[in-house]
Structure formats: C-alpha cells, structure tokens
Ligand SMILES: [Zn+2]
C-alpha cells in the first residue's frame with residue numbers, strides 16, 4: 167500500500183515537527199525513496215553540522231536513525247557509527263540522497279589538522295539547540311563559547327549528566343536535539359534550575 171505523498175514541505179524554518187503519518191516509501195536495501203525525501207535547502211544554516219542537518223532531515227521525513235546512519239556510507243556499522251569528518255563520510259551518497267550541495271556537506275563535516283582539533287564529545291549551545299541548530303564550530307576544541315550567543319558550550323545532559331560521543335551513530339541520530347540516554351531535550355529552558 168502506498169502512503170500519500172506530501173507535495174509541499176513545511177517552510178517554517180529549522181525547527182520542524184515530524185509528520186504524524188508516513189510521507190514516503192523507502193527501499194532500505196537501496197536506500198532510495200520511492201516518492202522522494204522532503205528536504206528544503208532553506209533549512210540549512212551557515213556552519214551547520216552534519217548531525218544537525220540530518221536531524222532536521224529525520225524530523226521532516228520521520229525516518230529512523232538507523233536508516234539515516236546508513237546514509238553515511240555503504241559499509242558502516244550504524245550502531246558503532248562514524249566520526250562526522252571529511253574523508254570518513256561518503257558525501258557523494260549523502261548528496262545523492264539529500265540533494266544538499268556538496269559544498270554545504272563539506273563544510274558541515276569536521277576537518278581536523280595539526281592545528282585544529284575537535285571534541286570527541288557532542289558539544290552544544292543550549293540556545294542554538296533550542297532553535298534546532300548545531301554547528302561544526304561548537305565541536306572545535308579551543309572554542310568554549312557559542313560564537314552567536316556567547317554562552318558556554320555544554321557536553322553533559324542537564325537532566326542526567328550523560329555525555330554523548332560525537333558520532334553519526336544510531337544512538338545519537340535517533341535522539342534529535344535530545345540526550346541519547348534519557349531523551350531530555352538539550353534545548354529546554356530552565357532544565358538546569360529545576
Ligand atoms: Zn548558540
């Protein structure tokens with residue numbers, strides 16, 4: 167049975183609500199949509215991380231994390247995951263599936279060098295995450311504050327203290343903008359004070 171196609175993607179910015187019904191059929195073996203993914207390039211923001219891009223993509227298309235994790239490369243173990251780093255992720259495969267420009271995908275990935283290092287833990291700005299945004303800049307060691315909000319970057323969940331690895335894995339991808347352990351939102355206001 168074919169579900170109804172959604173012909174007009176939501177256009178209300180990067181904070182998206184997952185539709186309550188399936189909007190595509192997916193041949194998981196080939197990882198190609200039968201009706202086409204809903205993804206609007208306007209949702210992309212400068213320096214947005216790949217994790218953030220695919221989180222928005224998951225929310226729009228109501229796709230499970232293990233499917234999205236497999237978009238990172240044909241041979242990766244979705245549960246083990248991979249570092250979202252240039253040279254590791256199959257950006258051609260992502261481009262073909264998400265229709266996101268190669269240039270955007272390249273800048274969404276970590277680019278380590280002898281002078282530039284990245285945190286192995288997922289680091290976030292509370293206020294950015296509340297708006298459905300995470301940046302590659304947040305992952306840079308030596309950057310302690312969000313460049314946009316001048317707020318300290320955090321790694322621990324405010325509810326349970328869990329620190330997630332920055333890996334494109336099922337665990338992280340199945341909890342968009344949330345703690346992968348207790349599922350508390352990283353962006354909920356006042357979570358620290360209660
Ligand atoms: Zn911020």
Ligand SMILES: [Zn+2]
Nearest residue numbers: 323326345348
């Ligand atoms: Zn938690």
